[in-house]
Amino acid sequence: MARPTAPADPARRAVVRQGLSVAIATGLYGISFGALGVASGLSIWQTCVTSLLLFSGGSQFALIGVLGGGGGVGAAIAASSLLGVRNTLYGLQLTPTMAPRGLWRIPVAQFTIDESTAVAVAQDAPENRRLGFWVTGVGIYLGWNVMTLVGALVGDAIGDPKQYGLDAAASGAFLALLWPRLRRREPVAVAIVAAVVAAVLVPVVPVGIPVIAAAAVAVVFGLVTRSRTPDGQRPDGTPV
Amino acid sequence: MTVWIAIVGASLIAFALKFAGYTVPPEFLEKPRVSRVTALLPAALLAALVVMQTFTTGANLALDARAAGLAAAAVALLVRAPFIVVVIAAAGTAAALRALGWP
Numbered sequence: 001m002a003r004p005t006a007p008a009d010p011a012r013r014a015v016v017r018q019g020l021s022v023a024i025a026t027g028l029y030g031i032s033f034g035a036l037g038v039a040s041g042l043s044i045w046q047t048c049v050t051s052l053l054l055f056s057g058g059s060q061f062a063l064i065g066v067l068g069g070g071g072g073v074g075a076a077i078a079a080s081s082l083l084g085v086r087n088t089l090y091g092l093q094l095t096p097t098m099a100p101r102g103l104w105r106i107p108v109a110q111f112t113i114d115e116s117t118a119v120a121v122a123q124d125a126p127e128n129r130r131l132g133f134w135v136t137g138v139g140i141y142l143g144w145n146v147m148t149l150v151g152a153l154v155g156d157a158i159g160d161p162k163q164y165g166l167d168a169a170a171s172g173a174f175l176a177l178l179w180p181r182l183r184r185r186e187p188v189a190v191a192i193v194a195a196v197v198a199a200v201l202v203p204v205v206p207v208g209i210p211v212i213a214a215a216a217v218a219v220v221f222g223l224v225t226r227s228r229t230p231d232g233q234r235p236d237g238t239p240v
Numbered sequence: 241m242t243v244w245i246a247i248v249g250a251s252l253i254a255f256a257l258k259f260a261g262y263t264v265p266p267e268f269l270e271k272p273r274v275s276r277v278t279a280l281l282p283a284a285l286l287a288a289l290v291v292m293q294t295f296t297t298g299a300n301l302a303l304d305a306r307a308a309g310l311a312a313a314a315v316a317l318l319v320r321a322p323f324i325v326v327v328i329a330a331a332g333t334a335a336a337l338r339a340l341g342w343p
Contacts, residue, residue, distance in 0.1 A: 021324050218281045223276075
């Protein structure tokens with residue numbers, strides 16, 4: 001008898017492992033948000049609803065940062081929203097892969113964040129991209145919200161996630177996702193320029209803008225380099 | 241009450257921003273010129289995420305244990321370690337250095 005649920009394909013198992021690794025490291029960070037939310041003057045309930053509805057780490061920390069610092073509602077919403085603009089870009093990037101229609105666009109949109117996008121776009125096959133998106137997005141959603149509640153309840157009792165290196169875990173995961181794309185000259189050039197542009201802009205523009213500027217690097221490269229790539233290949237070397 | 245307004249307002253805008261990305265017609269994204277751009281976007285986005293996650297604290301550049309964690313991840317990738325090993329190498333290196341008093 002066939003076992004349809006067994007992930008027979010090693011490539012798919014690898015995608016699931018990638019998604020779960022990223023989801024665990026990121027989800028555990030929810031404890032920071034929970035603890036900081038309550039410390040910023042939000043109730044436990046308000047802190048948890050923020051993770052459930054807003055669900056975008058940077059935007060959430062920006063929101064409670066402004067509120068906790070005594071800023072107004074308008075300033076808090078503006079800071080949070082500025083950080084959310086890059087999610088629009090992720091949706092654009094994921095549209096051909098996810099191709100969500102009708103009401104299905106609601107969960108797909110809600111799970112569109114840095115990590116789910118990063119794991120999805122790092123895969124070559126469309127079905128593996130979708131798998132990576134769902135495993136990472138849903139995994140983080142569950143972990144992030146549970147750990148937000150834990151953080152809001154126990155505060156800093158468990159300690160700062162940084163002491164376990166969870167922030168560096170995310171750095172390593174992003175690098176591991178980038179790594180296989182660095183086999184051809186063009187994506188290497190794009191990655192280097194994008195990294196430099198993002199780093200240079202960090203101190204001088206609002207948080208959230210550097211990633212968008214990095215995306216602009218890809219736009220410029222894509223438009224000026226014309227189609228010098230062999231037929232049947234994308235500029236990064238993956239088959240069309 | 242003002243806190244609730246901020247939470248709900250920010251959440252509505254955040255969702256609208258996420259949703260907006262999926263309202264662009266796929267035909268537009270399939271144009272050769274546009275698909276060249278979208279093929280290069282992952283390298284740019286992932287590189288920027290590496291920088292933001294490793295070398296920034298808020299609006300400041302920072303060099304701390306995360307950089308050592310990233311270097312450990314790079315070494316693991318060079319020796320073709322599996323994904324989970326790369327992640328654990330990064331976390332373990334940063335955690336060990338912080339236990340020794342690094343920032």
